Amino acid sequence: MEGAVRYAFQDDTWFIKLSGKICHPLGATLNELVNKALVKSENVKFVIDLSESDSIDSTCLGILSRLATYPNAASNPKPIIITGGGFIANALSIVRFDLLFVIIKTASSPLPENLQISKTPDVEQKDVLPLLLDAHRRLCAIDAETNAVFKDVVEAMEVESANLSCF
Numbered sequence: 111m112e113g114a115v116r117y118a119f120q121d122d123t124w125f126i127k128l129s130g131k132i133c134h135p136l137g138a139t140l141n142e143l144v145n146k147a148l149v150k151s152e153n154v155k156f157v158i159d160l161s162e163s164d165s166i167d168s169t170c171l172g173i174l175s176r177l178a179t180y181p182n183a184a185s186n187p188k189p190i191i192i193t194g195g196g197f198i199a200n201a202l203s204i205v206r207f208d209l210l211f212v213i214i215k216t217a218s219s220p221l222p223e224n225l226q227i228s229k230t231p232d233v234e235q236k237d238v239l240p241l242l243l244d245a246h247r248r249l250c251a252i253d254a255e256t257n258a259v260f261k262d263v264v265e266a267m268e269v270e271s272a273n274l275s276c277f
Contacts, residue, residue, distance in 0.1 A: 112130050112131060113128065113129065113130040113131045113132045113133065113135075113136045113163075114128070114129045114130055114227065115127075115128055115136060115139050115140055115143060115227070115228040116128075116129075116225035116226060116227055116228065117143055117147075117225060117226055117228055118221070118222040118224055118225050118226065119147075120222050120224075122153055122154055122155060123154070123155040123156070123157060124147045124154060124155070124156045124157070125157050125159070125221045125222055125225065126143065126147075126156065126157070126158045126159070127158075127159040127162070127221060127225055128140070128158070128159070128160055128162075128163050128166070128170075129162035129163055130162070130163065130164055131163075131164050131165050132160075132163050132164075132165065132166040132167065132170045133165070133166070133167040133169065133170065134167055134169040134170070134238075134242060136170060136230075137169045137170060137173060137238075137241055137242070137245065138230065138231050138233040138237075138238075138241060139228050139229070139230045139231065140170055140173045140174070140228070141173050141241055142228070142229075142231050143228045144173055144174070144176050144177060147177070148176065148177075148180050151180055151181075151182045151183075151186070152182050152185065152186070153185075153186065154186055155186065155187055155189070155190075156177045156189035156190070157189070157190045157192070157217075157221070158174060158177070158189060158190070158191045158192070158211075159191075159192045159217065159221055160191060160192060160193055160194065160198045161192050161193065161194030161198075161216070161217075162194070163194075163198055164197075165197060165198075165201075166198060166201055168205070168245070168246060168249060168260065168263075169241070169242055169245045169246070170245075171201070171202075171205050171207070171245070171249060172244070172245025172246055172247075172248040172249045173241075173245050173248075174191075175207070175210060175245075175248045175249065175252065176248065177189045178210035178211055179210065179248065179251075187212075188210070188211055188212045189210075189211050189212070190211065190212045190213075190214060191207065191211045191212070191213050191214070192214055192215070192216065192217050193213060193214070193215055194215065194216070195215045199213070199215065204259070205249055205252065205256055205259075206252045206253050206255055206256050207252075209252060209253060210252065236274075239267060239270060239271055239274065240271070242267060243264065243267045243268065243271060246260050246263050246264045246267065247264055250264055
């Protein structure tokens with residue numbers, strides 16, 4: 111199932127629901143939504159629902175990590191991620207999201223019903239690699255374990271980025 115990004119902002123809480131296959135082609139859409147959410151980042155809470163996601167890749171995980179590491183994050187409650195269990199919970203454990211987020215299996219109350227579909231922005235090919243690189247650098251920064259997992263990916267992307275800038 112193709113991935114979808116939906117959201118609502120209600121009572122100083124951003125609700126972000128990701129469903130289906132959440133991978134790098136959705137990265138620009140998710141990144142634009144995170145940018146929008148972080149514009150007003152004081153006294154804001156975040157709830158991310160992944161319970162209907164089939165899978166999530168490292169790019170989208172790195173983008174989501176921004177919700178826990180932006181400059182005002184320390185003054186707000188830790189963002190909540192609803193996993194639904196299974197593969198998604200395992201993926202979040204591997205990237206040590208437990209250090210950044212409150213991770214729960216099921217929600218104690220339902221998400222708002224008025225979720226809007228996040229529109230896919232027009233992204234030029236030259237803007238894709240920097241987004242991928244930033245997302246993976248963020249994963250490297252979580253802790254030593256994630257650094258060890260993603261540092262080779264980041265180094266390869268940095269080489270590719272340098273090669274592209276030569277043209």
